Amino acid sequence: MKRLFILPLLMLLCLVPMLPAQAASKAEITSVRTATRNDANVPFVRTVLELDSKVTPRLFIDEDGKYVTVTLPNAKIAKNVEKKYNADRNVVSRISLSQRSSGTDVNIKVPRAVTKSDVNVFTLPGTDKAKKECRVVIDVNDKSGKVKQWMHWNDAKIGIDNTSLSSTYSVKVPSYSSSRSYKLTKGLKDKVICIDPGHGGTDVGAIGKISQEKNITLAISKKIADLLNDAGAKVIMTRTTDVDVYAPYDAAAEELQARCNIANAAKADAFVSVHIDSFSSADARGVTAYYNSKTPHDYSLAKYIHNQNMQATEFPDRGTRTANFYVLLHTNMPAVLLELGFISNPTEERALNSEKQQQNFAESIVKGLADYFNHNGR
Ligand SMILES: [Zn+2]
Known part of the structure; x- marks a missing residue:
């Protein structure tokens, strides 16, 4: 009778150290930005999350391949950070952040099914010198074939400078002033x-x-x-x-x-x-x-x-x-x-x-x- 009672108690004691340690302060997501990169072999949409301390992201993709979730354990979203982002719609339909008690999920809906080989998640030291900072980078490859290499610049700095949520940015061409005399002289010397x-x-x-x-x-x-x-x-x-x-x-x-x-x-x-x-x-x-x-x-x-x-x-x-x-x-x-x-x-x-x-x-x-x-x- 007594032994039977002790056994579950022992098991419980053994489990205690394995429970996740409740950190005194959570990592905070301080900014999010997205950009289309089309200078690689396969164009991709890059999402970068800046955090004030290190996290270990985990990647999940649902069975249909249409929902990519990157979980940031023990991370919360800073007050001024937007929760929804747009990116190139050929690659990513929508990006959203959802805070849960255990951490924050980055949910990425994609228009065409992806597998783990299409999604690359990694961390980098923060941009500041402070080593404790951390960047989480999520790259999702283009599966549409519609994003041409080098042809479609689209840098939506949403969440940084609060620009509009429009996902299409036209490239501004600097107007060449014809009044400006463009002096062309012969030879390479002093050019x-x-x-x-x-x-x-x-x-x-x-x-x-x-x-x-x-x-x-x-x-x-x-x-x-x-x-x-x-x-x-x-x-x-x-x-x-x-x-x-x-x-x-x-x-x-x-x-x-x-x-x-x-x-x-x-x-x-x-x-x-x-x-x-x-x-x-x-x-x-x-x-x-x-x-x-x-x-x-x-x-x-x-x-x-x-x-x-x-x-x-x-x-x-x-x-x-x-x-x-x-x-x-x-x-x-x-x-x-x-x-x-x-x-x-x-x-x-x-x-x-x-x-x-x-x-x-x-x-x-x-x-x-x-x-x-x-x-x-x-
Ligand atoms: Zn090149």
């Missing part, structure tokens, strides 16, 4: 040229079999800088090492605006963004130069550089094309974005990792810049 090695740091860009885009773009860009310096130009680089220009794991618009700011602040005469292309099929090949005619000279810049690039490689010619890429629109000077072959094509990837092809492209880009100034300058 201020901004070279932008695509990606960097936490943003690796496209990934090949043996390399990452961010490293190839930096290698080629450094070679361009050396040649331009030799020619007497003043080179401004958006980055010279393997770093994010704005901040690790930042939103694409922040990152790209930071690059534009560097060029605009330096009052550069030309902006050259260096990228390596990628496609889902390994068959895609070739070199493209992208421009946007925001000034009378963007096309000319792209065309002269592209013509020289095609003399410097065996890669096919994909032409000089227009695009609404962020850095083309938000720089004040003529700008070009170069896609120097495909990292997803094994032959081109191998060549792009060779000293010879990198040097060839660096030389052709500098020749193209010289052609541009010499043909347009007076």
Whole structure:
């Protein structure tokens, strides 16, 4: 009789230390932001939650794959933080926060079923120096195929600055003032040229079999800088090492605006963004130069550089094309974005990792810049 009574009591005592410790203070969610990133192989919507102390998020996806829940144990929502967010509707129908006694759930409804391989949840140290802070990052991949790489900038900073809940932001094109005399002189000497090695740091860009885009773009860009310096130009680089220009794991618009700011602040005469292309099929090949005619000279810049690039490689010619890429629109000077072959094509990837092809492209880009100034300058 006595023994039977003691046993459950012992079990209960053993269980006590396993109960979750009730922390004196809960972690607080202090801000939430969402952004569409379309510079990865698969575009995705990123949701970032800032907290004042560390949490361990847990991911659940319902059977239908339409509801993604990320649980933040022991976390509460700060008073000024909104509970509903919009994002690119091709990827995410709605994001909402719900506080429960055990913590906060981040509920993400998606229009097309996802699995765990489509959703990436991780934590990062906070943006402030205080190490106890924590960021929870939730990435949901696009399953619609409607979000084009690089084509649909959409940075809804909802919850940060209380902007409207509209999920579609039109890209504002800086108006090129025709009254502003854009002086073009011949030669590279004393020209201020901004070279932008695509990606960097936490943003690796496209990934090949043996390399990452961010490293190839930096290698080629450094070679361009050396040649331009030799020619007497003043080179401004958006980055010279393997770093994010704005901040690790930042939103694409922040990152790209930071690059534009560097060029605009330096009052550069030309902006050259260096990228390596990628496609889902390994068959895609070739070199493209992208421009946007925001000034009378963007096309000319792209065309002269592209013509020289095609003399410097065996890669096919994909032409000089227009695009609404962020850095083309938000720089004040003529700008070009170069896609120097495909990292997803094994032959081109191998060549792009060779000293010879990198040097060839660096030389052709500098020749193209010289052609541009010499043909347009007076
Ligand atoms: Zn790129």
